[in-house]
Amino acid sequence: MKVKVFLQLNTSVRCTSSKERLRPKSMGLMLKILIYLYLCAAVCVPQMSWLPCQFIDEHVFLNNEGHTETDLIHREAMLQFGQKGDAPVNQNAITFLVTGSKLDLRRYIEGVEAEQLECELRRYSTQGIHVRWPVKGAEEYNRWFSCTLKHTNGLFTIISFLRHPTDRPPSGQQDYRSWPAITDREIFTTTVVMVLQTQTPSVIAGLRTEQKLHCHFAVDHKTPNITVEWHFQHRGERAKLFSHTSRTGQNQGTGVGLRALAGGDASYKLPLTKMSSEGMYVCSVSVMPLFASLDISLHIEEAPVVSLNVGPTLLMQEGQEQKVICEAEKYYPLDVEIVWYQGPAMSGQRVGAPLPKVLQNILLSSHRHNQDKTYSLSAFFYLQPSLSDSGRQYTCSVSHKSLRVPIRKSFILTVEEPSSWIFTLIVVFVVVILLIILVMMLPQLLSGKRSAQKKPY
Numbered sequence: 001m002k003v004k005v006f007l008q009l010n011t012s013v014r015c016t017s018s019k020e021r022l023r024p025k026s027m028g029l030m031l032k033i034l035i036y037l038y039l040c041a042a043v044c045v046p047q048m049s050w051l052p053c054q055f056i057d058e059h060v061f062l063n064n065e066g067h068t069e070t071d072l073i074h075r076e077a078m079l080q081f082g083q084k085g086d087a088p089v090n091q092n093a094i095t096f097l098v099t100g101s102k103l104d105l106r107r108y109i110e111g112v113e114a115e116q117l118e119c120e121l122r123r124y125s126t127q128g129i130h131v132r133w134p135v136k137g138a139e140e141y142n143r144w145f146s147c148t149l150k151h152t153n154g155l156f157t158i159i160s161f162l163r164h165p166t167d168r169p170p171s172g173q174q175d176y177r178s179w180p181a182i183t184d185r186e187i188f189t190t191t192v193v194m195v196l197q198t199q200t201p202s203v204i205a206g207l208r209t210e211q212k213l214h215c216h217f218a219v220d221h222k223t224p225n226i227t228v229e230w231h232f233q234h235r236g237e238r239a240k241l242f243s244h245t246s247r248t249g250q251n252q253g254t255g256v257g258l259r260a261l262a263g264g265d266a267s268y269k270l271p272l273t274k275m276s277s278e279g280m281y282v283c284s285v286s287v288m289p290l291f292a293s294l295d296i297s298l299h300i301e302e303a304p305v306v307s308l309n310v311g312p313t314l315l316m317q318e319g320q321e322q323k324v325i326c327e328a329e330k331y332y333p334l335d336v337e338i339v340w341y342q343g344p345a346m347s348g349q350r351v352g353a354p355l356p357k358v359l360q361n362i363l364l365s366s367h368r369h370n371q372d373k374t375y376s377l378s379a380f381f382y383l384q385p386s387l388s389d390s391g392r393q394y395t396c397s398v399s400h401k402s403l404r405v406p407i408r409k410s411f412i413l414t415v416e417e418p419s420s421w422i423f424t425l426i427v428v429f430v431v432v433i434l435l436i437i438l439v440m441m442l443p444q445l446l447s448g449k450r451s452a453q454k455k456p457y
Helices: 024-043 105-109 258-262 421-454
Strands: 050-062 068-081 094-098 117-123 141-151 157-166 187-198 202-205 211-213 216-219 226-234 237-245 250-253 268-270 279-287 290-300 305-308 313-317 322-331 336-345 375-383 392-400 407-416
Touching (some): 105 157, 202 211, 211 290, 268 279, 305 392, 305 407, 322 392
Parallel strands (some): 202 290
Antiparallel strands (some): 117 141, 141 157, 237 250, 322 375, 392 407
């Protein structure tokens, strides 16, 4: 829709002094300019007019053994936004012409480029259930299609239902057994009747954190008979977390605000996360005869706590042995990589210094399972330095899925010459002899002191 705004401006200009007040005529001119800028901002934002999609058609048949099989056929399609009677953008593709309704699908993908979207269209089976859609001017019968839009970077997932009115009554059996054929250039004029969206299709959380799993729905008519449910799935088990039925007003479980639910916000608030919180959360919305569900995966990631058993500097004597341990504790999931590096000896000249090398004589402990189901691992080596190793920097680097960059812990080694054992022995011997002499002479010194005190003057 194009909007044209015409402003009638006076071309004559009259100089006024700075003290002259703005007249009503000038105020009106400014108001017109502001209105023009507002309307321009509203209509100049480009909206997506079409989107290339994949139409996943289904061919259902009975095999030779009498079992039902389904062949999936990928066909070219276009999701085109416009008005009834618009010419297709791509005449060689199946066109789903989305006309105006209370739900504008483009509102959910504003600011997103077509290249960032994955679009998939499918037929939707009502499982033989026939319900007249309660909107003004709706036909008695409808053909249903689902449209799934996913952001390529995983920012959101949108499921919408497209209604195509038809005068053909249902066959009385499962509709997928008698779906009419769709030609390559067929055009379906549709409206969006229901939208289910999540902005958190995949969530990464640490332990003991609160998480909100986003789920929002909208329907094109008021007070629909709607059912909202949340389920949790993990390792083949499924548990209901929350359920709400608008017809009866019954609620089961917690985690979803009822006030927010009345406005279409079915987001689920997860309590403090623990290891058992990891799994698949399913938000489902049902408005007969339509049913849609979104899978939201929650992954627990806990960063390791890294420490060394030595301080920032380590003083050793040549020939001495020291066990150096790098400890990575309380991380999840299991996979972690620990690498020890040995740097060059520190000197005043750093330009052109060789790069640190990876130590090969590293030993790893077994993975230790903590009480909170996190893991710990240590990597150690035995250091026997020479004087040439003095000034070297040793670095432990720990990489894990939860870390953007590795955690590094380092220490600098200082090596001293060992003291001579002969010199030490001589010093000890001299000290012992002096102590013996002192012990032997002490009684004589004490007796001489007493005699001096008793002598009369």
